[in-house]
Structure formats: structure tokens, C-alpha cells
Amino acid sequence: MTQLSGDARLPLHVLVSDDLKRRMAEGEWDPETPLPPERRLADEYGISIGTMRRVLNELAVEGFLVREQGRGTFVRRVDFTSSxxxxxxxxxxxxxxxxxxxxxxxxxxxxxxxxxxxxxxxxxxxxxxxxxxxxxxxxxxxxxxxxxxxxxxxxxxxxxxxxxxxxxxxxxxxxxxxxxxxxxxxxxxxxxxxxxxxxxxxxxxxxxxxxxxxxxxxxxxxxxxxxxxxxxxxxxxxxxx
Amino acid sequence: MTQLSGDARLPLHVLVSDDLKRRMAEGEWDPETPLPPERRLADEYGISIGTMRRVLNELAVEGFLVREQGRGTFVRRVDFTSSxxxxxxxxxxxxxxxxxxxxxxxxxxxxxxxxxxxxxxxxxxxxxxxxxxxxxxxxxxxxxxxxxxxxxxxxxxxxxxxxxxxxxxxxxxxxxxxxxxxxxxxxxxxxxxxxxxxxxxxxxxxxxxxxxxxxxxxxxxxxxxxxxxxxxxxxxxxxxx
DNA sequence: AAGTGGTCTAGACCACTGA
DNA sequence: CAGTGGTCTAGACCACTTT
CATH class of the missing domain: 3.40.1410.10 (Chorismate lyase-like)
Structure with a gap:
């Protein structure tokens, strides 16, 4: 089970979100390889599937992840279409x-x-x-x-x-x-x-x-x-x- | 219990969200009076609290609502700070x-x-x-x-x-x-x-x-x-x- | 068919606000 | 103190993609 760092007084979903951002920044997944499925991530972090889904969906809203039903969750490349x-x-x-x-x-x-x-x-x-x-x-x-x-x-x-x-x-x-x-x-x-x-x-x-x-x-x-x-x-x- | 209109093949949370938008557009709540609490809204629509919270939070992200812990959920006025x-x-x-x-x-x-x-x-x-x-x-x-x-x-x-x-x-x-x-x-x-x-x-x-x-x-x-x-x-x- | 994310439930408990 | 939203759980079932 993945160990979480950070202030333990913070909500769980924040700690998990920060840890995922760190792993993404370290290049653990490129944009073509999916993250582990939400069920497995939930197990690894020792949290419930609902909380894990919340984290992944929020990272998707913030633009860090793209989720595709049936395919998986991927880190997203920026496009500068609004530049x-x-x-x-x-x-x-x-x-x-x-x-x-x-x-x-x-x-x-x-x-x-x-x-x-x-x-x-x-x-x-x-x-x-x-x-x-x-x-x-x-x-x-x-x-x-x-x-x-x-x-x-x-x-x-x-x-x-x-x-x-x-x-x-x-x-x-x-x-x-x-x-x-x-x-x-x-x-x-x-x-x-x-x-x-x-x-x-x-x-x-x-x-x-x-x-x-x-x-x-x-x-x-x-x-x-x-x-x-x-x-x-x-x-x-x-x-x- | 509130009756929902709209295509019944759509997800529940979409139907409830559309209905709330309609009621907001009709001026049912002004920005100073809170919407009913999430528990009561969930009862009125006959849906679970989790689904009701999802709807309210998404409307808050879209900028239609403001949620304040301990006070309630309010319809939001636009400010044109980015204009x-x-x-x-x-x-x-x-x-x-x-x-x-x-x-x-x-x-x-x-x-x-x-x-x-x-x-x-x-x-x-x-x-x-x-x-x-x-x-x-x-x-x-x-x-x-x-x-x-x-x-x-x-x-x-x-x-x-x-x-x-x-x-x-x-x-x-x-x-x-x-x-x-x-x-x-x-x-x-x-x-x-x-x-x-x-x-x-x-x-x-x-x-x-x-x-x-x-x-x-x-x-x-x-x-x-x-x-x-x-x-x-x-x-x-x-x-x- | 197997595996992914999407929808939805029915709660428990915590943190904050206002009277 | 009562009432509000915030966090979190532990599932079941559905829709879509790929093999």
C-alpha cells in the first residue's frame, strides 16, 4: 500500500491528489499509457473507490487527466488552443x-x-x-x-x-x-x-x-x-x- | 416529490441539474436566500444524498451556485472581474x-x-x-x-x-x-x-x-x-x- | 468476455455557522 | 445547540472499449 506524505490533518482526497500529481510530474506515466484502474489505485492507497473516483475526477476537471470510458485514465498534454x-x-x-x-x-x-x-x-x-x-x-x-x-x-x-x-x-x-x-x-x-x-x-x-x-x-x-x-x-x- | 421532465434515458444527475437550473432561472431563490439543504432536496427528488451532492457541486463548479459550509447553498451573481x-x-x-x-x-x-x-x-x-x-x-x-x-x-x-x-x-x-x-x-x-x-x-x-x-x-x-x-x-x- | 470508467445508493461521522 | 455543507465508506449495477 502506497505511503502518503504531507500534513495528515489535510483531507484524504487532497493527500492522494498531491501524491498522484507528484508521480505524474516524475513521469511515471506518459500520455499513451493508462494509469492503473480506479479500483486498483483505491486498493493501493487503502481508500474507498468513491474517494478515489473523486480524486481522479477532480484532476480531470483541473486538466491534468483525461478519462475515457472503457479505455482508462491518461495524463493529458496541454494544447494552447486558447492562447x-x-x-x-x-x-x-x-x-x-x-x-x-x-x-x-x-x-x-x-x-x-x-x-x-x-x-x-x-x-x-x-x-x-x-x-x-x-x-x-x-x-x-x-x-x-x-x-x-x-x-x-x-x-x-x-x-x-x-x-x-x-x-x-x-x-x-x-x-x-x-x-x-x-x-x-x-x-x-x-x-x-x-x-x-x-x-x-x-x-x-x-x-x-x-x-x-x-x-x-x-x-x-x-x-x-x-x-x-x-x-x-x-x-x-x-x-x- | 418533485416530478422530473426531460428524456428519461439521460442520467438522473443531468435531469435533476436541468430542473434546478430551470427553477433558478424562474427566480425561485434570490442570492440571499439559501436553497433547501441537500438532504431535503435529495428527499424531494427521491434520489440519494450522494447524487444530490454531485449535482450541487457540479453546479457550483459551473458557477451557478456558491456553497458555504454551515450557511447553505446560494445562487450566484456574476461578477465580471475577468472582463x-x-x-x-x-x-x-x-x-x-x-x-x-x-x-x-x-x-x-x-x-x-x-x-x-x-x-x-x-x-x-x-x-x-x-x-x-x-x-x-x-x-x-x-x-x-x-x-x-x-x-x-x-x-x-x-x-x-x-x-x-x-x-x-x-x-x-x-x-x-x-x-x-x-x-x-x-x-x-x-x-x-x-x-x-x-x-x-x-x-x-x-x-x-x-x-x-x-x-x-x-x-x-x-x-x-x-x-x-x-x-x-x-x-x-x-x-x- | 474481460476490463475500463460512469451512475447511484444509503448511510456514518466531521467541521463550520449562527442563534 | 441545531442545522448546514464536507469527508468517506462499501458496495451494486450499467455503458463502453478492446481482445
Whole structure:
């Protein structure tokens, strides 16, 4: 029977939930292999099936698990369908991938706001990646990505051509970091000269600036990313309650 | 014992949940009076306490109910804390209310996109309200509000001075319509002359345009509102997963 | 057919709120 | 103190997926 750590005054379902999150964070199950069935998990934790179901269902509501009747319970990958940056894709086929072009990768000490976002000591070393994202042949986003070292050491000497268009799967396979949540802040700025040149827009046009902090399952910040794109034509949809 | 309508092949908890939503929509409980305790509700519906608790907890997760241990279960009022328009208030005390100035109220046939948003027949009559919202003495938002007639008849001849700064409580007390959800879409536009003049911004500056459809508990659209404000300095925060 | 999650029951006991 | 929601148990049976 699995031993539970944590404050014993907390409700059982909280202790079990925390333990399952820890095991998921340690990579005990990948998204293709089911967790043990609820009856067996209940036995292992020495709790009743009703309590075990409560834990699993709550983790499913929180987005950590996906449950499929007849198949099993699986850990879930994030998809960023509600991300702001998705809205730069315009009329494009939502299944297609934007092209990515790495402009430069460089190691340097973190600027103050970067260190704060990544919860690092001031002047800790970070890997800085500049890239362009190109949708249907049209340049749409300028991105600057900050990754803490030494956790992302294995990307430092990677040639630009070997970067894949989607970075998060790379973080997982090459660095063992799985992104499971993020927060983004949107601002509207006047375009800089660099913006106007790359995005092919009027120097007087506004740009959308999106700052994202991406986190792993334990809630630690893993990536800090700034994206800039043309604001005119930008659209974002929000549902309240 | 309460009689349940609806497709009997559906799970019990769905039928009970739908029935409770209907009763809430009919105004059976206001936000200050608790629903009957879960034990009594379970008896009335002839279901077990476990199933009744599941229904109440799910309605709480969906935002329809608030449960307070020792006090009871209450229907919940929406607050629009995550609404885009909140972000025009800048550094202001979040508890203070913006000033509202009604510019005009007018009855006219709905434009095509208004009729579509409110799910009305083309050219159905709507009440159109133009107003300004002023935060800390500074004009920040231009709003145009569309309300379907005859549901909002009682506002047609109301003098501008009798409109309150918050419209949703007025809709409830004067017209019997309770707003419980909304969806908003954000765009960035170039300023019009009217925008620049009222908002006191440069004619070259961009504006944020927010289109909101507000709905009642049954999901029917009740209000269509367009708000415009200065885009530079606008900020919006999003949490993913 | 075997194994998964989904629905539902009928309780017991605990923690918190308000009078 | 009475009454509320919160936690937890120990099952039975159903619906769906896979082999």
C-alpha cells in the first residue's frame, strides 16, 4: 500500500491528489499509457473507490487527466488552443503549422524582469532565442524566448536548423521539462522600427505584445517568452463564467 | 416529490441539474436566500444524498451556485472581474465605480449584425443606448448598448438621469432579466475622429473594440454591447489550463 | 468476455455557522 | 445547540472499449 506524505490533518482526497500529481510530474506515466484502474489505485492507497473516483475526477476537471470510458485514465498534454498567439493565424487551416525561423541563440545573464519571471537569481545565465514565425508565407510574429541554464544546456549548441517548429515537445524530449500551464499578458504598443520592418507594416501601426510564462506540472516557471505581432486585425475571444 | 421532465434515458444527475437550473432561472431563490439543504432536496427528488451532492457541486463548479459550509447553498451573481473592459480602469481603486453618462436612448430597427447577435428577426425593434464611461475624471470608454424590445420596454422612456452606473442590476429589477454569462471579442482598430475627440487621444492611436453578448441563465442573448477605448496602455491577462 | 470508467445508493461521522 | 455543507465508506449495477 502506497505511503502518503504531507500534513495528515489535510483531507484524504487532497493527500492522494498531491501524491498522484507528484508521480505524474516524475513521469511515471506518459500520455499513451493508462494509469492503473480506479479500483486498483483505491486498493493501493487503502481508500474507498468513491474517494478515489473523486480524486481522479477532480484532476480531470483541473486538466491534468483525461478519462475515457472503457479505455482508462491518461495524463493529458496541454494544447494552447486558447492562447493569444493563435489569433495571428487568421483564416489559415487550424491544423497546419506555422513556419519557424531561428534568428539567433545566445547565452547571457538574465535581465531583471526575465530573472523575476523565471524566479532566478539576478544575473543567472539564460539561453536567449530569437525567432520569427511565418504563417502562409507572411511574417507575423517576432519572438524572444528565455530559458534557464543549466536546465536547458542541451539546446545551447544545437544548430538553428535542428530546432523544431514546436518547442514544447523539444523541451520534453531533450530537457525533460513538460509544460502544463502558462499565463499570458497582452499589451498594445506602438511599433518599433524593427517591428515595422519585419512585419511589413506601417511604422504608425500598433503591435500586440504578449508576454508568456510557461510552467511545469509543479508550477515552476520554465520559459519566458515575448511575442510581437501586428495589432490591426488581431482578434481575441473570451467567455465569462 | 418533485416530478422530473426531460428524456428519461439521460442520467438522473443531468435531469435533476436541468430542473434546478430551470427553477433558478424562474427566480425561485434570490442570492440571499439559501436553497433547501441537500438532504431535503435529495428527499424531494427521491434520489440519494450522494447524487444530490454531485449535482450541487457540479453546479457550483459551473458557477451557478456558491456553497458555504454551515450557511447553505446560494445562487450566484456574476461578477465580471475577468472582463476585458475592467482593464481600462488602470491604477484605480478596484472597489470604486466608474461614472456613466447616458448620451442618448433611441428605438430603431436592429442592424443585421445586431439582430444576429441577439438572435432576433431582421429589423426587429431594439433600444439603442449610447453612453460614456469616465474613470477618475478621464473619459475612457464609448459604449453602444442594444436591447431587444419589447423585453426592455420599461427603459424606453426612462430619463437619462435615472439610469444607474451598473446596468445589469437595473435589467434585473426593472425588466426581470438576469445576466449570468457573456462572451466578448476583442479587436484593435484605428481610431475614428469621434474616438479621438472623446477619448482625448491622438488620431493616429489605435483603439480596442470589445463586442459583448450577455446572456441569461437559459443561454438566450439579452444584451449586445460595443465598447471602444484607447489601446495604448490596455493590458489583459490570460491563464491557460 | 474481460476490463475500463460512469451512475447511484444509503448511510456514518466531521467541521463550520449562527442563534 | 441545531442545522448546514464536507469527508468517506462499501458496495451494486450499467455503458463502453478492446481482445
Amino acid at each position: 493569444f498567439t493563435r489569433f495571428f493565424r487568421h483564416g489559415e487551416d487550424p491544423g497546419s503549422l506555422p513556419e519557424s525561423r531561428i534568428i539567433s541563440t545566445e547565452v547571457r545573464p538574465a535581465a531583471t524582469e526575465v530573472a523575476a519571471a523565471l524566479e532566478l537569481d539576478d544575473h543567472a545565465q539564460v539561453l536567449v532565442i530569437d525567432r520569427h514565425r511565418i504563417f502562409e508565407g507572411t511574417p507575423r510574429l517576432l519572438e524572444t524566448i528565455h530559458l534557464p541554464l543549466p536546465r536547458f544546456e542541451s539546446l545551447v549548441d544545437l544548430p538553428a536548423a535542428e530546432f523544431e517548429p514546436l518547442l514544447y515537445p523539444m523541451y520534453e524530449t531533450r530537457c525533460g521539462e513538460t509544460i502544463t500551464s502558462a499565463s499570458e499578458v497582452l499589451h498594445i504598443d506602438p511599433a518599433t522600427e524593427q517591428d515595422a520592418e519585419f512585419l511589413g507594416i506601417d511604422a504608425a501601426d500598433p503591435v500586440v505584445r504578449i508576454e508568456r510564462i510557461a510552467r511545469n506540472l509543479l508550477g515552476s516557471p520554465v520559459e519566458y517568452r515575448t511575442s510581437r505581432g501586428h495589432a490591426l486585425g488581431f482578434t481575441y475571444r473570451l467567455d465569462i463564467k | 476585458f473592459t475592467r482593464f481600462f480602469r488602470h491604477g484605480e481603486d478596484p472597489g470604486s465605480l466608474p461614472e456613466s453618462r447616458i448620451i442618448s436612448t433611441e428605438v430603431r430597427p436592429a442592424a443585421t449584425e445586431v439582430a444576429a447577435a441577439l438572435e432576433l428577426d431582421d429589423h426587429a425593434q431594439v433600444l439603442v443606448i449610447d453612453r460614456h464611461r469616465i474613470f477618475e475624471g478621464t473619459p475612457r470608454l464609448l459604449e453602444t448598448i442594444h436591447l431587444p424590445l419589447p423585453r426592455f420596454e420599461s427603459l424606453v422612456d426612462l430619463p437619462a438621469a435615472e439610469f444607474e452606473p451598473l446596468l445589469y442590476p437595473m435589467y434585473e429589477t426593472r425588466c426581470g432579466e438576469t445576466i449570468t454569462s457573456a462572451s466578448e471579442v476583442l479587436h484593435i482598430d484605428p481610431a475614428t475622429e469621434q474616438d479621438a475627440e472623446f477619448l482625448g487621444i491622438d488620431a493616429a492611436d489605435p483603439v480596442v473594440r470589445i463586442e459583448r453578448i450577455a446572456r441569461n441563465l437559459l443561454g438566450s442573448p439579452v444584451e449586445y454591447r460595443t465598447s471602444r477605448g484607447h489601446a495604448l496602455g490596455f493590458t489583459y491577462r490570460l491563464d491557460i489550463k
